Amino acid sequence: MAEHYRLAILDDYQRVAMDHADWGSLADHGVTVTVFTKHFGSEQEAVATLADFHIIIAMRERTPFPRSVLEQLPNLDLLVTTGPANASIDVTAAADLGITVCGTEGSPTAAPELTWALILAFARNLPMEHAALREGRWQSTVGFELAGRTLGILGLGKIGRRIAAYGAAFGMTVVAWSENLTAEAATAAGATLVDRDELFRRSDVVSLHVRLSPRTESIVGAAELQLLGPDGLLVNTSRGALVDEDALLTALEEGWIRGAALDVYNHEPLPAGHPLLSAPNTVLAPHLGFVTAESYDAFYGGALEDVRAWLSGSPIRRLRP
Structure with missing residues (x-):
């Protein structure tokens, strides 16, 4: 593992990710956080932008991670999806490439x-x-x-x-x-x-x-x-x-x-x-089903927990093939 980690938070359309979890607390673990507020226009743009990141937080299925993308992210160690599952992540490919994939809880209502x-x-x-x-x-x-x-x-x-x-x-x-x-x-x-x-x-x-x-x-x-x-x-x-x-x-x-x-x-x-x-x-409606303050607390708070657990060597809520 790297001594310094670059973490990307994707598709934060409303610019609220930093308000729903204490991402600054990761600085003590050598983690720097970058937030992306605009959707990547293509697979190529996603790969080019994320190639240097070790940790990625994906907001639901907004940005897909098929094998073709994962194979081009050589530094990626941890991929966290908000929610307990994500059909746009190739979990089998991630396992083949040694990438840990974790999920979070969400709002039931x-x-x-x-x-x-x-x-x-x-x-x-x-x-x-x-x-x-x-x-x-x-x-x-x-x-x-x-x-x-x-x-x-x-x-x-x-x-x-x-x-x-x-x-x-x-x-x-x-x-x-x-x-x-x-x-x-x-x-x-x-x-x-x-x-x-x-x-x-x-x-x-x-x-x-x-x-x-x-x-x-x-x-x-x-x-x-x-x-x-x-x-x-x-x-x-x-x-x-x-x-x-x-x-x-x-x-x-x-x-x-x-x-x-x-x-x-x-x-x-x-x-x-x-x-x-x-x-x-x-x-x-523009896919608002999960877009509530309570849901984002669960998503981003859970994602932060996943990162901390992975940094400690004991990943939680792992998604497996």
Whole structure:
């Protein structure tokens, strides 16, 4: 190991990383901290910028670390991701290259609360009404109520179970599907187990909460969107690649579904001119699901703990292949 360590904190868009952990305390361990507030435009830019760093703190999946990047970072010893997992880090490649990868805890409530905010914002047309009010117009649209409607949850894990509870609190009927979900587990969460097609066919609102993997990529395509139908709302605060984006754009343009409330996208940050930015019947957020003070305390505080533990020779929360 080097006697002096260069640590990079990536993608600090709001310039708050230094406020959520005592990074200055690492100076006694020979660690200097550099914060990057802008997203790297390419893999080549990331490699060129990070080649001299020994420790990298990655904010979720904002900057990917495939094998092709890791192989070009010869000084990298420790890679920390905020959150307990990161699909954009090739953990196998890291292990092959002798790079330790660690994670952190996160907020259990930040993403579910943002999910419900998007649902309510869409149901009552809040973005449109907000803009209209500022322009001097009063009551421009007619919304719809959630009570009495059916909420479909694709993926009844930790987040999905919270969404089920929110739906029940709003008087909704809750149905759920995930690959290994049992009827007993669904009932315990206040939901009814249905098959995937039935979930889309029956639901007025479908919210996605499955983990992205080769099996779940594009799990929502044209067939599912057509089953959801012209009165259905698709909500995605999980990962953009769960949805076939071309099919979604067609569904929005041709009215297959009522609309979509999205926090995640195939390409992030969403580039200027992207067709979703002009698609009808959408409520869009810039991946805010984890962006809360409480979540950042857990992320950055945990990342600092990971660095200290690694410096002491006893890494914690290691991610392994």
